[in-house]
Amino acid sequence: MTGPAAFEDLLRDLAPRVLGALARRYGQFDACEDAVQEALLAAARRWPVEGVPERPRAWLSTVATRALVDHWRADSARRQREVAVALDPAEHRPDDPDDTLVLLFLCCHPAISPPSQLALTLRAVGGLTTAETAAAFLVPEGTMAKRITRAKRQIREAGARFTLPPAPERGARLGVVLHVLYLIFNEGYTARRADLTAEAIRLARLLRRLLPGEGEVAGLLALMLLTDARRAARTDAEGALVPLDEQDRSRWDAAAIREGVGLLTATLGTGPVGPYQLQAAIAAVHDEAPTAERTDWPQILALYEVLAEVAPGPLVTLSRAVAVAMVHGPRAGLAVAGTLDVDERMAHTHRLEAVRGHLLERAGEPAAARAAYLKAARMTANEPEQRYLARRAARLHSTVE
Structure with a gap:
């Protein structure tokens, strides 16, 4: 090494x-x-x-x-x-046992606020630095350092013991634990850091063994596997991002897809369906399509409609806008995306402008699409995404002129 x-x-x-x-x-x-x-x-x-x-x-x-x-x-x-x-x-x-899972629940102690639970777990369990944790929450590094210090002090003052919480309390903390693992995975997937995605999957497997009857635990693990299965095809030989509909599907990890679909099949219908199971079902529809053209977009749209009822939020709305566009046309998708213009939560992400650019391009408006792509490129700090969006804009340059 x-x-x-x-x-x-x-x-x-x-x-x-x-x-x-x-x-x-x-x-x-x-x-x-x-x-x-x-x-x-x-x-x-x-x-x-x-x-x-x-x-x-x-x-x-x-x-x-x-x-x-x-x-x-x-x-x-x-x-x-x-x-x-x-x-x-x-x-x-x-031969000390791996106490990571106990540590995970300790970081989600009810004595500290949900944002601090997430921050502390990303630092202590996910292995992110304070700077990386701050970036994940879009706050200054100094603010995050104070938040982590305060969270550790609150755990000490609460007299928390290093043991798994009893079953009733464990259930109450599970939502935060799942959210933390989801954040760790997304941070790794977005930044192309296989160490973080692998750690999130490892922890999700541990959680699945501890709580085999929890459908959302299985759903989250399935979602991670089905998403990570596409990792090898997400970039080309030069490291440039490749959108889903242009990826070489022969490079997708068939074993991970089988495992994810198997988890989902064994779980759906056995209890209440939560957001992670629904997101995993959407990922499964994408992964099982032999080509982009044969993707079952009506089924994906139906799943997003249910997800919008179970766990409404701006990112769900944005993803639903794409599905609406694929089923009913880009103008319909732009109308859904436009409802997010007044949502302040979208002011800190480039995703709305990136989707708008894509839909405007499909709608035959190259000038507006190019402007949206360039605005999105300015809003993201992720270099591969910047390059991808800039290339999309440059491709439209000659059309605009």
């Missing part, structure tokens, strides 16, 4: 596991999180020079524990008993 990216991937994978083990053993989540961050910094400095240790997880755990001990010693002499336990080699077992 060589190169900064490889070290970063390994540390991102190990960080939540080490944090989970320390929090289970010693409690004090906030102190453990700080100690793990110190260990990660030490690894980032030393491993590229000295090489990766034979047991990297144990190395991080030992360094983090020493940092925790130093904190306790500086904090109070009353910690002598905890220090003695921490320094006992018997406590550092190489």
Whole structure:
């Protein structure tokens, strides 16, 4: 394993596991999180020079524990008993279980607000940096740092223990847990970071094993698999984005599609249908179509109509606008998209203008389509998306002139 990216991937994978083990053993989540961050910094400095240790997880755990001990010693002499336990080699077992799932539920503790739950989980479990977490929430990095610090303090003050919550409370937290995993997956998929999408899928599998009867858990895992199945075809040889209708479907992951469809088939009809199951069903219709032309758009539109009832929101409306356009024509789709012009939640995303450009192009209005594409390109910080939108606009340039 060589190169900064490889070290970063390994540390991102190990960080939540080490944090989970320390929090289970010693409690004090906030102190453990700080100690793990110190260990990660030490690894980032030393491993590229000295090489990766034979047991990297144990190395991080030992360094983090020493940092925790130093904190306790500086904090109070009353910690002598905890220090003695921490320094006992018997406590550092190489076969410690993976506590990531317990850590996930702890970060979704009801003592902290939903935005803080999401932020803390993205940082502690998803492995995002504070800057990346801030970008996901469209807030300054300093604001996010304060939010994470406050969330850790609130967990400590609530006296939360490092155990899975009882069944009734677990159900109440499940919605936030699913939303967090969805955000982690989307961050990875949008930024083309396979480490984040893989981690989100891994955590969704763990959650599925823990809660096999929850339809929305299966739905979210199916949605991730069916979406990630297209990853290899999303970009061309130069790294440029390829839209869904132009992708080489032979490059889609057939095994992931089969697994996702199988999960969905086994789940639908066994209980209430939630938004993740509906989104997975839409993804399945796309994935099962042999060509873009043979996509069952009336079925997709019907699913979006149900989704708009179950989980209304601007992004659902925008996706429904595309489905409406495919079934009833681009003018009908533009009318639906136009209802979002007054929605302030769309002011921070380029998606509305990108969809508008696509529909205007299909409607035979190249000048308006080009303007929409260029506006969308200015609104996104994602470079592949910027290049894609700029190319769409450039393709229309000669038509406009």
